[in-house]
Amino acid sequence: MTTLGGRTLPAATRTPRRRPGRVRRRPPVVFLLPTAVLLVVFGAYPLLVLVQMSFSDVGPATIIGPWDFVGLDNYADVLGGAEVWRSLLRTVAVAAVLLLSNLVLGFVVASLLSFEGRVTSLVLSVMVFIWALPPLVSGSTWRFLLDDTGLVNAVLGLVGVGPVPWLSEPRLALWSVTAVIAWGALPFSALILRGGLLAVDPQVVEAAAIDGAGYWRTQVQVVLPLLRPTLWILGILTVLYAFKSFDYFYVLTQGGPGTATNTLPVQSYYAAFTDFDMSTGATVAVVAMAVVVALAVPYVRSLRREGDA
Amino acid sequence: MPVTPARRARPRTSTRSALVRLTAALAAVAAGTTGCTFSSAEAGSGDTVLTFWHYFQGAQQEWLERQVADFEADHPGVDIQLVETVGSQHVQRLLASTVTGTTPDLFINNIVVDYPTLTSAGVMLDLSPYWDDYADADQFPSSAVWRSGDAVYDLLPYNNLLGLYMNTDVAGRYGITEPPATLPELAQDLAAVTDGGDGGLALSAAPSVEGAWLFAPELLGEGIGYCNFSGPQVVDSFTRLADWARDGYVPQAAATWDQNASWQQFMTGRYAFALNGNWQLGNVGSADFGYVTAQYPAPADGSSTVYPGGEGFAIGATSEHPDLAWEFLQDEVLSRDGLLSLYEAAGSIPLRADLADSPQLADDPDVQPFVRATRSTAEWPDNTSTAEMQTALGEAVSATVSGQLGGRAAARQAVADIGQARSEGDVVGGEACS
Numbered sequence: 126m127t128t129l130g131g132r133t134l135p136a137a138t139r140t141p142r143r144r145p146g147r148v149r150r151r152p153p154v155v156f157l158l159p160t161a162v163l164l165v166v167f168g169a170y171p172l173l174v175l176v177q178m179s180f181s182d183v184g185p186a187t188i189i190g191p192w193d194f195v196g197l198d199n200y201a202d203v204l205g206g207a208e209v210w211r212s213l214l215r216t217v218a219v220a221a222v223l224l225l226s227n228l229v230l231g232f233v234v235a236s237l238l239s240f241e242g243r244v245t246s247l248v249l250s251v252m253v254f255i256w257a258l259p260p261l262v263s264g265s266t267w268r269f270l271l272d273d274t275g276l277v278n279a280v281l282g283l284v285g286v287g288p289v290p291w292l293s294e295p296r297l298a299l300w301s302v303t304a305v306i307a308w309g310a311l312p313f314s315a316l317i318l319r320g321g322l323l324a325v326d327p328q329v330v331e332a333a334a335i336d337g338a339g340y341w342r343t344q345v346q347v348v349l350p351l352l353r354p355t356l357w358i359l360g361i362l363t364v365l366y367a368f369k370s371f372d373y374f375y376v377l378t379q380g381g382p383g384t385a386t387n388t389l390p391v392q393s394y395y396a397a398f399t400d401f402d403m404s405t406g407a408t409v410a411v412v413a414m415a416v417v418v419a420l421a422v423p424y425v426r427s428l429r430r431e432g433d434a
Numbered sequence: 435m436p437v438t439p440a441r442r443a444r445p446r447t448s449t450r451s452a453l454v455r456l457t458a459a460l461a462a463v464a465a466g467t468t469g470c471t472f473s474s475a476e477a478g479s480g481d482t483v484l485t486f487w488h489y490f491q492g493a494q495q496e497w498l499e500r501q502v503a504d505f506e507a508d509h510p511g512v513d514i515q516l517v518e519t520v521g522s523q524h525v526q527r528l529l530a531s532t533v534t535g536t537t538p539d540l541f542i543n544n545i546v547v548d549y550p551t552l553t554s555a556g557v558m559l560d561l562s563p564y565w566d567d568y569a570d571a572d573q574f575p576s577s578a579v580w581r582s583g584d585a586v587y588d589l590l591p592y593n594n595l596l597g598l599y600m601n602t603d604v605a606g607r608y609g610i611t612e613p614p615a616t617l618p619e620l621a622q623d624l625a626a627v628t629d630g631g632d633g634g635l636a637l638s639a640a641p642s643v644e645g646a647w648l649f650a651p652e653l654l655g656e657g658i659g660y661c662n663f664s665g666p667q668v669v670d671s672f673t674r675l676a677d678w679a680r681d682g683y684v685p686q687a688a689a690t691w692d693q694n695a696s697w698q699q700f701m702t703g704r705y706a707f708a709l710n711g712n713w714q715l716g717n718v719g720s721a722d723f724g725y726v727t728a729q730y731p732a733p734a735d736g737s738s739t740v741y742p743g744g745e746g747f748a749i750g751a752t753s754e755h756p757d758l759a760w761e762f763l764q765d766e767v768l769s770r771d772g773l774l775s776l777y778e779a780a781g782s783i784p785l786r787a788d789l790a791d792s793p794q795l796a797d798d799p800d801v802q803p804f805v806r807a808t809r810s811t812a813e814w815p816d817n818t819s820t821a822e823m824q825t826a827l828g829e830a831v832s833a834t835v836s837g838q839l840g841g842r843a844a845a846r847q848a849v850a851d852i853g854q855a856r857s858e859g860d861v862v863g864g865e866a867c868s
Binding site for chain 2: 188402
């Protein structure tokens with residue numbers, strides 16, 4: 126139950142009562158088999174191989190046949206070097222910007238799109254289109270747009286600014302790519318938050334309005350707290366997304382200029398598939414995965430709490 | 435697996451059979467997602483099928499398709515299936531095919547970068563039995579035959595090399611009528627052009643093998659390669675590059691340009707010069723400006739020296755039709771007609787001796803600088819970390835052009851990273867580079 130202005134409000138959701146005397150039959154375990162097989166084949170097994178690779182000496186010459194176990198040597202090499210820490214810092218920076226964008230901008234956009242109307246439908250269609258675009262396609266488009274002679278600089282030139290080296294200035298490139306990633310991720314967060322907004326009991330909003338709260342005050346002080354579980358899950362998904370973002374970097378900068386946009390996934394990919402140092406690539410990936418696992422635990426717990434509620 | 439009526443009548447076994455079918459389906463999906471793992475199949479029609487993995491585009495792809503059609507016409511019952519892969523993932527797929535024992539019958543490869551990797555992984559068949567009996571073997575220089583010990587694994591029948599392209603319309607405005615032959619002359623011309631407000635030099639300085647490929651000749655001409663990458667010449671070269679970037683001779687954006695992107699920039703007509711390969715000769719004809727070509731400018735105290743590039747042609751280690759695959763290479767790729775048609779289609783310089791003085795090459799002034807370049811090439815390092823060394827150089831070049839590192843710092847980083855990669859790599863065969 127929620128109270129506002131002395132009035133008692135109905136709960137947003139109700140748990141249906143179980144009928145007495147009716148025994149719920151457990152579904153056969155066999156139903157889980159397809160999912161279990163898929164998880165083992167495409168999830169667990171590759172992960173096991175990845176971890177094994179990080180403890181082994183694997184290169185082109187040794188990729189076939191048994192791998193020599195090297196203990197923690199790869200971890201000592203990777204964690205002892207400066208580049209992996211710089212990459213981790215860049216990845217954290219990307220995650221921070223994406224969090225801000227997905228949660229704050231996402232909420233604002235979702236609020237604006239919570240009204241019915243033709244414009245809303247049109248904007249939603251465009252957002253779904255952007256969300257569905259493969260990053261390799263949208264990234265290539267952005268590469269042209271952000272070029273020294275691209276459309277963005279052409280427009281800036283009209284007002285006497287630029288040209289801005291969006292992708293070739295080391296201090297700017299990471300933020301430029303992050304902005305593109307944020308652009309690509311915003312539709313997802315806005316759609317999720319819009320779903321959450323539409324699920325909020327309208328009586329709560331009406332009660333706030335009767336009490337004299339304006340639209341944005343209601344959104345911030347009434348609706349936002351009700352969205353906390355959604356925001357929490359979206360935040361964790363956003364961080365996970367940041368730690369696996371690779372495609373935009375691949376298309377826009379290839380980790381450059383120099384190493385200015387090397388994040389953990391980028392570093393892992395180039396070590397494994399350009400230098401063919403599979404061990405190092407796997408080790409960097411496991412380090413990134415460790416961070417992701419650390420973040421996934423609260424995510425799973427929050428899901429479980431939601432389920433219990 | 436067909437389901438018999440008897441099986442249908444036994445529902446208790448349905449779970450297991452479903453699991454088997456699911457597993458089979460997954461295996462099929464997994465095989466399908468690799469895109470190109472079925473090798474040496476006998477087609478249902480009774481044809482002998484050869485698979486050929488390539489990453490050719492445009493004119494080169496059209497050439498290959500013509501050669502395949504030609505071979506199939508001469509060999510009824512033979513079907514060559516061309517499988518186009520993504521260039522940047524070509525080697526990964528080849529390595530995967532080795533693991534699964536399904537290498538393609540034929541494939542091309544970026545020989546100068548990937549040969550050590552492919553050799554050490556056992557992707558390629560030893561061609562020495564074929565090569566030793568090949569009647570035209572003496573037509574090819576030793577640089578065309580890539581060996582590890584006594585085994586021949588890869589053949590480089592043509593060269594792709596770097597050279598200088600000059601936009602004569604832009605250069606002419608500054609009284610530059612001849613392309614520069616040395617780096618100091620190039621610097622002088624770039625100063626004149628950029629002072630006048632035009633673009634200077636379009637080149638790739640990407641943090642990858644492409645950036646390394648474009649920059650390496652500045653040092654090769656002074657005898658510095660990956661096997662001895664150190665000394666004051668390295669510092670001088672990086673300092674010069676940093677100066678060129680600072681002065682706007684090389685645009686900062688080049689720090690992320692690959693070779694295609696830098697070529698597109700040159701083709702806009704805004705730049706006076708471009709460093710690029712002879713494979714662009716087929717494209718430069720469509721430019722809206724006049725142009726001339728020249729050899730890569732030589733260092734002040736050295737000669738114009740470049741690394742020889744080009745595609746290697748190889749037969750897969752697990753090919754079931756190696757004889758037929760060799761016949762294709764012999765008839766359609768290594769032959770005089772095959773290489774001449776490739777030159778005419780894509781500008782690739784054939785290495786056959788009996789084509790060196792052919793009128794097609796000798797009479798084309800744009801091609802001649804590249805033909806001369808084939809006579810002054812450097813030797814690639816024989817080290818399994820060749821790709822890693824090039825990436826390290828590319829990153830330092832990109833960092834310099836973007837301003838992330840100064841010339842001296844970039845040189846220090848390149849020397850350290852290349853040295854480390856070299857020491858961690860294994861020598862595959864031939865001359866040691868460790």
